[in-house]
Amino acid sequence: xxxxxxxxxxxxxxxxxxxxxxxxxxxxxxxxxxxxxxxxxxxxxxxxxxxxxxxxxxxxxxxxxxxxxxxxxxxxxxxxxxxxxxxxxxxxxxxxxxxxxxxxxxxxxxxxxxxxxxxxxxxxxxxxxxxxxxxxxxxxxxxxxxxxxxxxxxxxxxxxxxxxxxxxxxxxxxxxxxxxxxxxxxxxxxxxxxxxxxxxxxxxxxxxxxxxxxxxxxxxxxxxxxxxxxxxxxxxxxxxxxxxxxxxxxxxxxxxxxxxxxxxxxxxxxxxxxxxxxxxxxxxxxxxxxxxxxxxxxxxxxxxxxxxxxxxxxxxxxxxxxxxxxxxxxxxxxxxxxxxxxxxxxxxxxxxxxxxxxxxxxxxxxxxxxxxxxxxxxxxxxxxxxxxxxxxxxxxxxxxxxxxxxxxxxxxxxxxxxxxxxxxxxxxxxxxxxxxxxxxxxxxxxxxxxxxxxxxxxxxxxxxxxxxxxxxxxxxxxxxxxxxxxxxxxxxxxxxxxxxxxxxxxxxxxxxxxxxxxxxxxxxxxxxxxxxxxxxxxxxxxxxxxxxxxxxxxxxxxxxxxxxxxxxxxxxxxxxxxxxxxxxxxxxxxxxxxxxxxxxxxxxxxxxxxxxxxxxxxxxxxxxxxxxxxxxxxxxxxxxxxxxxxxxxxxxxxxxxxxxxxxxxxxxxxxxxxxxxxxxxxxxxxxxxxxxxxxxxxxxxxxxxxxxxxxxxxxxxxxxxxxxxxxxxxxxxxxxxxxxxxxxxxxxxxxxxxxxx
Numbered sequence: 001x002x003x004x005x006x007x008x009x010x011x012x013x014x015x016x017x018x019x020x021x022x023x024x025x026x027x028x029x030x031x032x033x034x035x036x037x038x039x040x041x042x043x044x045x046x047x048x049x050x051x052x053x054x055x056x057x058x059x060x061x062x063x064x065x066x067x068x069x070x071x072x073x074x075x076x077x078x079x080x081x082x083x084x085x086x087x088x089x090x091x092x093x094x095x096x097x098x099x100x101x102x103x104x105x106x107x108x109x110x111x112x113x114x115x116x117x118x119x120x121x122x123x124x125x126x127x128x129x130x131x132x133x134x135x136x137x138x139x140x141x142x143x144x145x146x147x148x149x150x151x152x153x154x155x156x157x158x159x160x161x162x163x164x165x166x167x168x169x170x171x172x173x174x175x176x177x178x179x180x181x182x183x184x185x186x187x188x189x190x191x192x193x194x195x196x197x198x199x200x201x202x203x204x205x206x207x208x209x210x211x212x213x214x215x216x217x218x219x220x221x222x223x224x225x226x227x228x229x230x231x232x233x234x235x236x237x238x239x240x241x242x243x244x245x246x247x248x249x250x251x252x253x254x255x256x257x258x259x260x261x262x263x264x265x266x267x268x269x270x271x272x273x274x275x276x277x278x279x280x281x282x283x284x285x286x287x288x289x290x291x292x293x294x295x296x297x298x299x300x301x302x303x304x305x306x307x308x309x310x311x312x313x314x315x316x317x318x319x320x321x322x323x324x325x326x327x328x329x330x331x332x333x334x335x336x337x338x339x340x341x342x343x344x345x346x347x348x349x350x351x352x353x354x355x356x357x358x359x360x361x362x363x364x365x366x367x368x369x370x371x372x373x374x375x376x377x378x379x380x381x382x383x384x385x386x387x388x389x390x391x392x393x394x395x396x397x398x399x400x401x402x403x404x405x406x407x408x409x410x411x412x413x414x415x416x417x418x419x420x421x422x423x424x425x426x427x428x429x430x431x432x433x434x435x436x437x438x439x440x441x442x443x444x445x446x447x448x449x450x451x452x453x454x455x456x457x458x459x460x461x462x463x464x465x466x467x468x469x470x471x472x473x474x475x476x477x478x479x480x481x482x483x484x485x486x487x488x489x490x491x492x493x494x495x496x497x498x499x500x501x502x503x504x505x506x507x508x509x510x511x512x513x514x515x516x517x518x519x520x521x522x523x524x525x526x527x528x529x530x531x532x533x534x535x536x537x538x539x540x541x542x543x544x545x546x547x548x549x550x551x552x553x554x555x556x557x558x559x560x561x562x563x564x565x566x567x568x569x570x571x572x573x574x575x576x577x578x579x580x581x582x583x584x585x586x587x588x589x590x591x592x593x594x595x596x597x598x599x600x601x602x603x604x605x606x607x608x609x610x611x612x613x614x615x616x617x618x619x620x621x622x623x624x625x626x627x628x629x630x631x632x633x634x635x636x637x638x639x640x641x642x643x644x645x646x647x648x649x650x651x652x653x654x655x656x657x658x659x660x661x662x663x664x665x666x667x668x669x670x671x672x673x674x675x676x677x678x679x680x681x682x683x684x685x686x687x688x689x690x691x692x693x694x695x696x697x698x699x700x701x702x703x704x705x706x707x708x709x710x711x712x713x714x715x716x717x718x719x720x721x722x723x724x725x726x727x728x729x730x731x732x733x734x735x736x737x738x739x740x741x742x743x744x745x746x747x748x749x750x751x752x753x754x755x756x757x
Contacts, residue, residue: 011232013224015039016174018128020225022140022232033145033238037137039174041125043072046137048145050241051114056299060112062104066096066134067120073376089375093409095119095131098155099138101198101516102190106150111243115147124376127176132157135190136225143233146241152233153192154225158214160185160206171217185210187513189218193226195521202417205467205509208531215527249303252296256304257311260288264312268324274355274443274491275396277324281309310496317477317484323493325354330487330533332472332540337548339460346560347461349549351453353541354490355443360453361436362461364560366606368596369432384423385434386416388450394442411447412437415471418451418504418512419458422465429464430565430604444490445473451504452545459549462556469511470541471504474530478519485529487537503534507542562613566603572624573597575652583623583652591616622650627693629684632700637678645670647682647695655693657682664703673697 012021018040028034031047038044053061070077070085077083088096099119107115119134135155142149159175161183172179180186187201196219203211267280285305289298316322327333333354342348347362370381388411392399404412415437423433435457437450448471455468475489476499486493494500499522501515556562568576576597577584584595593607593616603620607613627649635647635655644658657680662673674680686694 009232009235011228011235013228015225016172018174020136020228022137022229024140024144024232024236031141031145032147033141033143035137035140035144035232037133037140039133039136040128041123042121042128042130042133043123044119044121044130044133044137046117046119046134046141048138048141048147049116049118050145050147053112053114056112060104060107061114062100062107063114063116064096064100064103064138065116065118066092066099066131067118068092068130068376069121070374070376072121072124072130073126073378075374075376075378078374078379089373090409090413091373091375093406094413095134097406097410098131098188098190098198098200099135102135102153102155103138103142103149103151105197105516105518106153106192108148108150108243110246110249111148113147113241117141121376126377128174129157129188130376132174132188136229139226140229140232143229144236144238146238148240148243151192152226152229153190153197154222154229155188155190155198156218156221156225158185158187158189158201158218158221159183160203160210160214171214173217173221185214187211187214187218189215189222191219191222191517192520193223195219195517195519196222196515197517199513199515201514202421202512203510204421205506205511207509208535211510211513212524212527212531216524248296249300252292252300252304253307255292255296256288256301257308259291260284260305260308261312264308265316268312268316269322278396281305309492313492313496314477314479317486317493318479318482321484323486325490327488329484330536332488332537333490335541335544337456337545339456339549344559346557347457347459347463349453349456349460351449351456351545352441353445353449353452353488355441356446356449357439357441358446358449358453359438359440360450360457361438362454362457362463363434363436364431364461364463364556364563365434366561366563366594366596367426367430367432367604368594368606383426383432384416384420385432386412386419386437386450386454387434388412388415388437388439388447390439390442390446394439394446411450414447414502414504414512414514415450415454418471419454419465419469421511422455422467422469422506423458424464424466427565430563431463431561433458433463442491444494445488445502447471448473448502448504452541456545456549459552461560462553464552467506467508468542468545469504469506470538470545471502471512472534472537472541474501474503474534475499476501476517476519476522476526476530478522478526483526485526485533487533499530501530501534503531503538505535505538507539561606561608562610563604563606564613564617566605566617566620568601568603568620568624570599570601573599573601576603576620576623578652586651587616587619591619595620619651623652625650627653627655627684627687629687631684633682633684634679635682635695637674637676637680640670640674640676642669645674647680649682649684649693649695653693655682655684655695657695657697661685661694661696661698664698664701 008025010023012019021038023036027036028047031049033048036045117138119138121130124130132155139151139153143152157174159172159179161179184204184206189196189199191197263284288301292301336352338350341350345361346364349360351358370383371385373380388408390408435454439446451471458465473489475486475493475497477484477497498519499517504512587595592612593605596604605616633649635649637645638648638654639646644656646654647657648654659667659670667673680697681700682695682697683699685696
């Protein structure tokens with residue numbers, strides 16, 4: 001490890017209205033390289049460390065970690081029992097992947113030491129993206145180390161909105177959160193001063209030309225950042241490690257090339273399937289191992305065979321203008337599409353393109369099932385989720401199955417980004433939506449098959465998406481003179497090619513892009529050609545998808561939960577919840593529905609059956625609405641008092657049927673007419689100035705002939721004078737001689753009626 005300077009070295013510049021700075025020499029001095037990067041009040045510490053590889057694993061062992069700390073945003077973990085940060089969030093994993101994809105292509109091919117790059121988020125201001133700053137910090141740490149690396153690189157975020165918040169065509173560098181909210185593009189562009197190396201982002205159905213403009217704008221914005229990093233590295237002045245040339249590897253490669261290059265190229269000329277090709281290459285490998293057994297190690301011969309395979313594929317495509325499966329350069333593989341193939345799921349679709357096959361399943365649920373994501377900026381929720389699984393059998397291999405890796409999470413995010421802007425707002429479609437894509441067979445771009453299959457699964461589930469989305473993966477092969485742009489790249493073309501450019505979109509425009517380059521830049525002409533070929537392929541696939549299912553189904557699956565939303569006044573939220581949640585529990589017990597209440601008064605009701613849904617909705621509406629004079633209810637007798645019966649007319653709302661209003665006949669005791677639990681029809685005859693509800697049963701019944709006249713005007717009926725029968729009631733007075741009441745009985749207020757003193 002090279003010696004470190006103890007002097008603090010700092011470089012800074014103004015970028016997008018904020019100060020960007022890099023500091024070297026104070027923190028993490030035992031790493032090969034460490035830099036503290038700051039943009040606004042967002043701070044990231046990046047370290048780069050190397051070690052001799054423990055064994056030859058056959059690939060470059062680069063490990064990139066992006067570490068989020070909740071203290072960066074002044075947050076303590078919400079869990080009651082666990083306060084330490086747990087496994088990395090999906091967002092952290094995706095941020096780490098972005099750094100990896102930008103820095104990995106710039107390591108020397110013959111460098112095999114283990115390298116670990118760690119970007120730790122120390123502070124976030126909510127405006128500057130820490131992932132973008134993490135790329136710049138990682139680049140600076142590598143440049144200020146002795147690790148061989150052909151940098152510097154940098155990254156920027158590009159938006160496409162006007163300053164006043166209205167959608168427009170002004171490109172914005174490193175936008176604020178407010179600017180992103182109104183932007184129809186959100187792109188992360190990474191690369192060197194000369195070339196874009198990686199692109200990641202989403203868009204609101206915008207034309208390809210605007211994507212191209214954003215990429216060019218991003219490329220130009222990288223140059224001043226890479227210059228600042230280079231200036232820092234020059235002043236630090238650490239010499240890079242020298243890479244020893246493996247002469248034996250050169251001898252192995254030359255011998256294997258002489259023996260296997262032509263036979264390998266002949267295999268591709270035969271245009272066999274992936275399985276047949278694997279079998280043929282395995283047989284050729286065995287011939288190589290047998291010929292050079294005892295001369296070279298098997299692992300060295302395997303590495304040489306991999307290089308020979310790459311040479312054969314590239315020579316076939318670049319020099320001969322032929323693809324390994326015989327297709328034209330702009331030809332999409334044969335499609336096979338089915339929908340509704342799983343009987344009990346809410347929506348399902350099978351999308352197959354060549355040997356790549358993906359099964360996508362849509363599941364609908366209550367909005368209460370939204371995913372809660374905890375990060376340095378607090379909690380956010382997601383109601384549209386896309387998950388992707390890539391089991392070993394999809395490539396005909398045996399392997400360990402466990403939690404999703406970085407590749408699965410990355411493919412999930414890309415397919416999710418492709419479709420999320422097409423999903424209706426919660427006000428239009430009050431469901432949480434989860435898509436799971438199962439990669440059943442893989443030979444190139446399962447992520448784009450996931451996008452197409454998920455579109456169909458959503459429509460099969462009856463989700464009213466704005467428009468169907470398809471996707472395609474584009475490739476590039478070039479030797480610096482000849483350029484071949486390939487549509488719908490297969491596995492070998494992806495592995496040995498110079499570009500993997502995935503574009504998704506609708507008939508109108510692009511919704512997501514992801515691009516990785518292995519060459520140092522491509523021309524404007526090549527990028528334009530790639531986008532145009534992608535558009536044509538995308539529209540072709542869309543047309544085939546629409547032939548199978550042209551629009552979302554009119555009705556949801558009978559197995560999908562039923563959901564409705566009721567808007568209530570915010571001051572009634574407590575009424576619906578009830579003391580200690582009693583009222584919500586009662587609704588759930590009686591109807592089987594689940595209730596979820598938002599702070600704005602939106603009540604989401606979810607039930608398996610329509611009957612339970614409607615019953616719960618009525619329950620909530622009755623709880624929160626006002627009773628009006630003249631309404632008639634089928635109420636339930638809840639309590640009996642000497643002076644009348646309390647009847648529940650709406651959930652939690654009772655009114656008093658005074659004894660004089662129970663019958664046209666004289667009633668001595670309320671219990672002579674009704675019992676607790678009886679259902680009786682009553683009419684609201686008065687709501688007093690204190691909100692107490694007075695009811696009448698007799699006004700809904702025909703009076704018998706000869707009934708006494710002299711009806712009282714306040715209740716529409718009459719009541720004969722009552723004797724003092726030992727209960728303390730006197731004609732026209734109150735018990736014990738208290739003041740008069742409307743009902744002839746004194747008392748104090750209690751829940752809409754009176755109780756005797």
